Amino acid sequence: MTSLFNSDGRFVPVTVVEVGPCVITQIKTEATDGYNALQVGFGARRPSRVTKPLAGHLKKSGSEGFAFLREFAVDDPAAYSLGQALTVDLFKVGERIEVTGMSKGRGFQGVIKRHGFHGGKDTHGSHSHRVPGSIGCSAWPSRVTKGKKLPGHYGNDRKTVRNLEVIDIRPEDNLILIKGALPGYRSGLVAIKKLKTQA
Numbered sequence: 001m002t003s004l005f006n007s008d009g010r011f012v013p014v015t016v017v018e019v020g021p022c023v024i025t026q027i028k029t030e031a032t033d034g035y036n037a038l039q040v041g042f043g044a045r046r047p048s049r050v051t052k053p054l055a056g057h058l059k060k061s062g063s064e065g066f067a068f069l070r071e072f073a074v075d076d077p078a079a080y081s082l083g084q085a086l087t088v089d090l091f092k093v094g095e096r097i098e099v100t101g102m103s104k105g106r107g108f109q110g111v112i113k114r115h116g117f118h119g120g121k122d123t124h125g126s127h128s129h130r131v132p133g134s135i136g137c138s139a140w141p142s143r144v145t146k147g148k149k150l151p152g153h154y155g156n157d158r159k160t161v162r163n164l165e166v167i168d169i170r171p172e173d174n175l176i177l178i179k180g181a182l183p184g185y186r187s188g189l190v191a192i193k194k195l196k197t198q199a
Contacts, residue, residue, distance in 0.1 A: 001181065006167065014167050014177040017099075019192065021085040021174065025061045025069065027077045036077045040086060041066030042189075068189055088171050091194075098162040100191045101184035105156035115149040159183035163195065 003013045026039035045065035047055065058064065061083040074080070091097065111117040111132045120128035132151070135144055161183060168177040182190055 004167070004177070012167055012179055013181075014179055015182045017176050017178060017182070017190065017192070018174055019088045019091075019176045021087050023061060023063050023066070024080055024082055024084045024086065025058055025063055025066070027080060027082060028071070029077050035073070036075065037071045037073050038077065038080060039069060039071050041069050043067030070191060072191070072193070088169050088174055088176050091166050091169060091176060091192075093166055093169055095166045096195045097164050097166060097178070098160055098193050098195060099164055099178065099182050100158065100160040100193070101182060101188055103155050103157050103159045103183045104185050106154045108152065109154040110151045111149060114151065114154045117149075 001013060001015050003011060006012050020042065022040040022042045024038050025041045028035060028037040028039065030036055041058070041063060043066055045067045047064045050058070050065040055065070058066070063083070106113070110130055112119050112130050117132065119130050120126050120133070122129060132149070135148055135150065137143065137145065161180070164182075165179040166176060167179050169175075170177070176192075184190060
């Protein structure tokens with residue numbers, strides 16, 4: 001993340017994302033696959049690191065190897081061609097988008113970090129500081145109800161942040177500056193989509 005001043009002189013925190021170029025490696029249609037989607041590749045990978053079946057698949061689009069392959073649903077797959085490069089030109093400054101990524105994995109965490117519990121007293125002889133406290137029921141139903149907030153695995157979940165604004169686009173570097181924070185770690189992979197509510 002970084003920050004900049006917009007045209008109004010306001011200080012705006014932004015996340016810099018490298019967008020493409022993503023190459024269309026497969027076009028899926030309702031007739032052949034049962035749904036409309038584009039398979040796109042991003043990130044270079046040496047041909048020696050690509051399996052032969054995948055290399056044969058990518059050869060149809062004139063590509064050699066990608067670090068990532070992902071699918072995106074589209075309304076009209078006929079508007080795209082095999083081997084076409086998708087760049088930052090798809091977006092406009094001021095446009096609203098949604099970003100999907102995997103949140104940072106934090107391992108096994110307690111209730112204070114995982115759910116935001118306040119914890120117990122620190123003084124006056126208290127022995128309950130960071131524990132969840134009483135979680136069970138009385139004589140009935142004599143068990144812990146499902147969905148109770150307890151310690152456990154935290155993070156590494158698929159998260160989507162909607163209604164983010166495109167602050168700036170730098171096509172010479174394939175960069176897009178998005179207002180606010182995005183899910184995931186630095187250099188992580190994210191998927192950017194346009195909001196369907198827009199014209």
